Amino acid sequence: MVPFGGTLEKILIREMLKLKQHFNSQVEDEAFRIGVPEPGTVLAGCLTSSRILPAVNADSPSDTTHFVESRVLVLYTGGTIGMMKNDQGALAPVPYQLEHKLRSFPHLHDKECADRIYRNPFGNSPLILPATEERKRIVYCVYEYEPLLDSCNMTMEEYRQLALDLERCYQHFDGFVILHGTDTLAYTASALSFMLQDLGKPVVLTGSQIPIFETRSDGRDNFLGALIMAGNYVIPEVTIFFNNKLFRGNRTTKINPHDFEAFDSPNLPPLATVGITIKVESSLIFKPTSIRRFSVHSQLCQNLSVIRVFPSMALKAFQNSLAPPCEGVVLHTYGSGNMPNNRPDLLEALKDANDRGVIILNITQCHKGGTGAAAYATGQALLRNGVIPGSDMTPETAISKLSYVLSKSEWPMEMKKQKLMESLRGELTKYEVAGPSSNLVFITAIGKSLGLTTSQELEHLREAILPCILNSATQIAEVSHVQDIIDQGADPSTSDYDLRTPIHIAASEGNLRMVEMLLQKGARIHEKDRNGHTALQNAIDFGHLDVVKLLIQAGAHLPLTSNEIGLMLCTAALRDDIRQLQALELCGVDMTTPDITGRNALHVAVLAEHQTVIEFLKARNLHLDVPDKLGMKPSDLATMIEQRTFVMGGKRIN
Structure with a gap:
């Protein structure tokens, strides 16, 4: 596949940002007309957020002018979903048709809204999903790889390209959808789940059994559902959306080539189910406990083999699968992880391979359940010969995980074996001794006092009051108390x-210990509140520098346009807020970024006569001779307001 990059990448990202830039341009002419009247008028009229950005009505998703957006990048690799029948009546991929067709589907693109916002005569603006019951409108664009591939032709090199492209665009989008053929979709999802390390945003794979262009197709619903899940729900995993269900990618396998219910997750319920309403099972979402930024591990080991045990299998064929250059084997055994213990020749071959450094991972041939503690002598024989139990991993995941672990050259052999038995991305079930009930005791007590008895009633009560209790506790309670609730x-x-x-809440309060505990418990840093703000933005607003540093370490970033960043800088300068400026600097913000009027923070600091901010900005290469869109420089403004005490280059302005 041709990599996503170069000029096309810049065009797509620029187009995705045009939505907010257009909103800003609606007041640009007014800003020009304001000029430079009395200082107070300038500060009140040009630099307040209500003038720069129009109000967003989060309660009216049907409003086609102002809405809270969520930006989604769609990567189209090929597959049935975009195929058309050729002259011979066979389905084949057709380049450069998918996006064109999507623009003609009214339930996948709001043309009226797009025309009003972008006014692009070339028709290549981003697509906008029509309003749904969700709070955010999905603004998306499609990147098509070349050539389009049947999923049978996908290789580890394509996995690598997808992972690197996701990394390249990670900070520019809120979520990602990958359109993919169904035959190897579970393999790609499993591989990406390991390659995308410390993932904080949703990556949703989908496809279809019937092309999206056909009159009767599952493709439209699958694509629509994937867009909604990627854009409106922060489920920071690689997932598969198919037939109204969202599955964890590395728990999914294809079960039927002829039915719309083509995929199943045999050992884990769906993370979300789409019906009249969308039901997300929050307790099932994988919660990483590390505090690290998102990164991509782009290498996978290809020296693998798969052995499916069957009665009377030949020793020579068995040995050939274990021979060099093989570095790892996925062994499919009977039942809960058993193979014949009356075949010492096979067991000896496994022992020899293990002694040579070949890692052998044992998974069951059964559709459900998995391998674990050997209850039978036939299973214990494998453990004695160095075979590693793979719990309830799917075959696709076992191959992907083994390939990933073997490619981690920094891990010694014993660590690699240990990692295979651990749940790295929620890919296997860890069977542990049951601890205390996860049902909160006080929820049960409140339910009892209200006469609630059924589990469904208690669950509704839990959903109603727990967010308020947990947020209140975060604000006023000790870290240990909040940890107990979690x-x-x-x-x-x-x-x-x-x-x-x-x-x-913790970021707004500047409670560093609370933020650290929440991150270690799997709190999602890219969640946005009603105003579209993340925890990082809250920490910046209140100037909590230690919290800003920790959130950045955990992978947080500012999902803002340059105009919005310029506005934040100017607002901080207006407020004489050095700590907020320092917080923005910690985020890697270019301190010279202007707002929509072309004014930077130094213009505002001069007008507001904030000497400390002026010196702070001058030390960061903001110059007094940079004009705004009216041609006014900070030095001109200083002269116009007769700021005689202002010092420029050691000379007073008279």
Whole structure:
């Protein structure tokens, strides 16, 4: 596949940002007309957010002018979903048709809204999903790889290209959808789940059994559902959306080539189910406990083999599968991980391979369940010969995980074997001794006092009051108390009415220990509140520098346009807020970024006569001779307001 990059990448990202840039341009002419009247008028009229950005009505998703957006990048690799019948009546990929066709589907593109916002005569602006019951409107664009591939032709090199392209665009989008053929879709999802390390945003793979262009097709619903899940729900995993269900990618396998219900997750329920409403099982979402930035591991080991045990299998064929250059083997055994213990020749071959450094991973041939502690002598024989139990991993995941682990050259052999038995991305079930009930005791007590008895009633009560309790505790309680609530089963990313999660509260309060604990419990850093703000933006607003550093370490970034960043800088300068400027600097913001009027923070600091901010900005290469869109320089403004005490280059302005 041709990599995503170069000029086309810049065009796509630029187009995705045009939505907010257009909103800003609606007031640009007014800003020009304002000129430079009295200083107070300039500060009140040009630099308040209400003038620069129009109000967003989050309660009216049907409003086609102002809405809270979510940006989604669609990577189209090929597959049935975009195929058309050729002259022989066979389905074949047709380049450069998918996006064109999507623009003609009214339930996948709101042309009226797009025309009003972009006014692009060339028709290549981003697509906008029509309003749904969700709070955010999906703005998306499609990148088509060349050539389009049947999924049978996907290789580890294509996995690598996809992973690197996701990394390249990670900070520019809120979520990602990958359109893919169904035959090897589960393999790609499994591989990406390991390659995308410390993932904080949703990556949703989907495809179809019937092309999206056909009158009767599952492709439209699958694509629509994938867009909604990627754009409206922060489920930071690689997932598969198919037939109204969202599955964890590395738990999924294809079960039927002729049915719309083509995929299943035999050992884990769906993460979300789409019906009249969308039901997300928050307790099932994988919660990483590391505090690291998103990164891509782009190498996979290809020296693998797969052995499926069957009665009376030949020794020579068995040995050939274990011979060099093989570095790892996925062994499919009977039942809970058993193979004949009356075949010492096969067991000896496994021992020899293990002694040579070949890692052998044992998974069951059964559709459900897995391998574990050997209850039978036939299973114990494998453990004695160095075979590693793979729990309930799917065949696709076992191959992907083994390939990933073997490619980690920094891990010694014993660590690699240990990692195969651990759940790295939620790919296997760890069977542990049952601890205390995850049902919060006080929820049960409240339910009892209200006369609620059924599990469904208690669950509704839990959903209603737990967000308020957890957020309140985050604000006023000790870290240990909040941790106890989470340990009893509370979701660390549960949100209240304003969509504020505990990490929003802790970041706003500057509670570093609380933020660290929440991150270690799997709190999602890219969740946005009702105003579209992340925890990082809250920490910046209040100047909590230690919290900003920690969130950046965990992978947080500012999902803002340059105009919005310029506005934040100017607002901080207006408020004489050095700490907010320092926080923005920690985020890697270019301190010279202007707002929509072309004014930077130094223009504002001069007008507001904030000497400390002026010196701070001058030390960061903001110059007094940079004009705004009216041609006014900070030095001109200083002269016009007769700021005689202002010092420029050691000389007073008279």
